[in-house]
Amino acid sequence: MTAATPTAHATLTTTDQARRVVVVAAEIFCVVGTLFGIGVLGTRVEEAAGGALAATATLIAPAGPAFSIWSVIYLGLLAYAVWQALPANAVRERVRRTGWLAAASMVLNAAWLLVTQQGWIWASVVVIVALALTLGVLLRRLTAQPASSTVERVVVDATFGLYLGWVAVATCANVTAALVDSGVDLGSVGNQVAAVVVVAVAAVLGVVFAQQLGGRWTVAAAMAWGLAWIAVGRLGDEPRSVATGLAAVVAVVVVLAAAARWRGRAALRAA
Structure with a gap:
């Protein structure tokens, strides 16, 4: 599939202007939510909800350093x-098809952080599932029309x-x-056993993403990062679980191998 013709001469519509804003x-809302999540304006995530989301709370919790990936993601969102606010980009069809979803993902991210501040752990599950689905649709649309x-x-x-990938x-978790x-x-x-099953589900998701999104390395890398830190947490910290740690290591290999396989297939089709 080839990229669409650039819309350099397209007209900036009222909808485009509204979407940019x-x-x-x-x-901005996402940044405010983040300030709550890191403890500047509220309680740090790992201390909120009675510590339910701390790095040592469950067998599926990634070790603390895993969350440094948010710094990269937040910088990218900024x-x-x-970038999307530039007039030349705002009128591009690819931006029009994904901009609202991008905004929704930022709002949901902040909402998750604010919900956890209240200790509403099951509400946070609803929000993060909505966030994952939003990002899934967004990436499908990005895949349908390659970057220019x-x-x-x-x-x-x-x-x-x-x-x-991280979400x-x-x-x-x-x-x-x-x-x-x-x-x-x-x-x-x-x-x-349940933890190993959850890790296996994550690995299956990685395979599905590779298949549906053309083996995007960034998705696979973020998933591998999170799974690797689950392995580190279970093999080197409490609650300790060799079975879960080893399952997470295997999941890392599966996710990366799936991305490599589908990238290879895409390269062969393009050749």
Whole structure:
């Protein structure tokens, strides 16, 4: 599939202008939510909701350093908010098809952080699932119409690819945290079996993303990053679980191999 003809001479419509403003406003809201999440204006995420989302709360919680990926994602979202507001970009069909979804993802991100501040763990599950679905649709639309420049690939595709990959793993961790916080306890062995199943689900998601999104490396890299830190947490910290840690290592390999396979197929089709 080839990129659409650039719309350099397209007219900036009222809808385009509204979308540009909404995306910038959503980015500002996202920044405010982040200030709550990191403890500047509120309680840090790992301390909110009674510690249900802390790095040592469940077998699926990634170790603390995993969350540094948000710095890259947030920087990318800021760059995107500026990039999409440029008149030449605002009229492009690819931006028109994804801009509202990008704004929604920023609002949902901030909403998740604000919900966790209230300790509403199951509400946070609803929000993060909505966020994951929003990003999934956004990436499908980006895949249907390839980027026209390197800047666009970095600012748009890479940013939202990392965003989706990380949120996919975070969703698995969030659901697990909600279940544990609700008192679900299958016993030592049962909990580890359940954790391995959740990790396997994440690996399957990685394969599906590779197939549906053409093996995007940014999606796979973010998922591998999150899964690798789950392995680090379970093999080197509490709650310790060798089975879960090893399952996470295998999942990393599966996700990256799937991306490589589908990238290879795409290259062969383009040859």
